[in-house]
Amino acid sequence: MIEYALLFAATCYGVALLFDLWRMAVGPDAADRILALDTMVINTIALLVLYGIWRGTAVYFEAAMLFAMVGFVSTVAYCRYILRGDIIE
Amino acid sequence: MPLVAEILIALFLVVSGVFGFVGSYGLIKLKDSIQRLHAPTKATTLGVGGVLIASMIYFYVDTGHVSFHELMITLFLFLTAPITANFIAKAYMAKNTREDEVPPSTGDYGWSVYDDPPESPQQS
Numbered sequence: 001m002i003e004y005a006l007l008f009a010a011t012c013y014g015v016a017l018l019f020d021l022w023r024m025a026v027g028p029d030a031a032d033r034i035l036a037l038d039t040m041v042i043n044t045i046a047l048l049v050l051y052g053i054w055r056g057t058a059v060y061f062e063a064a065m066l067f068a069m070v071g072f073v074s075t076v077a078y079c080r081y082i083l084r085g086d087i088i089e
Numbered sequence: 090m091p092l093v094a095e096i097l098i099a100l101f102l103v104v105s106g107v108f109g110f111v112g113s114y115g116l117i118k119l120k121d122s123i124q125r126l127h128a129p130t131k132a133t134t135l136g137v138g139g140v141l142i143a144s145m146i147y148f149y150v151d152t153g154h155v156s157f158h159e160l161m162i163t164l165f166l167f168l169t170a171p172i173t174a175n176f177i178a179k180a181y182m183a184k185n186t187r188e189d190e191v192p193p194s195t196g197d198y199g200w201s202v203y204d205d206p207p208e209s210p211q212q213s
Contacts, residue, residue, distance in 0.1 A: 002147070005099035005102040006102060009140065011106070016109050016110050019114060019116055023116050023125075029122050029181065031178075031180050032122055035126060035130075035177050036116065042137055046105070049144050050102075061156070061158035061162065065158065065165070068166060072172075072173065075177075076173065078180075079177060083183050
């Protein structure tokens, strides 16, 4: 039963990643692109954790943790660049 | 693995998959940039929380001891999601909203998006 639920959840997050890619390619404003990038990071964390359950190892949590940190920092840096024209003042 | 744990894990996985899907569907469905800010920041965070709870239950039943990695990831995501939403809204306002369109601020200084920060007392 868990295998089917994993497949369902992974399919949902894969289609969600495609939606985010579409919004990032089309998005009329820079805020849309940042938002699409942030959503892609969160969906990828979910996919990494799902893969960890699938393989039955706890190795992928470190990868998910690092990905969450790097995604947050990059989102804030991009927003800072748009807001002030500079990242570190 | 007992049947109750399997049902619980499968339920959390399905619910979180639906939430993540709805969050990204709102990202392409809603009309305005500020409206689009609403869907992914809440629904997708909840979806990832569901996946992490399912993973906690799975590894607790599988190995017998609780792992705290998932709690750390959940805590980090729940802390950073409002900050990123606030930053994205500020970036949108800085590019698309003029200063005379917003109401005046109630504090001593103007809005932080448009005005420079006040001088700190240490510098003068």
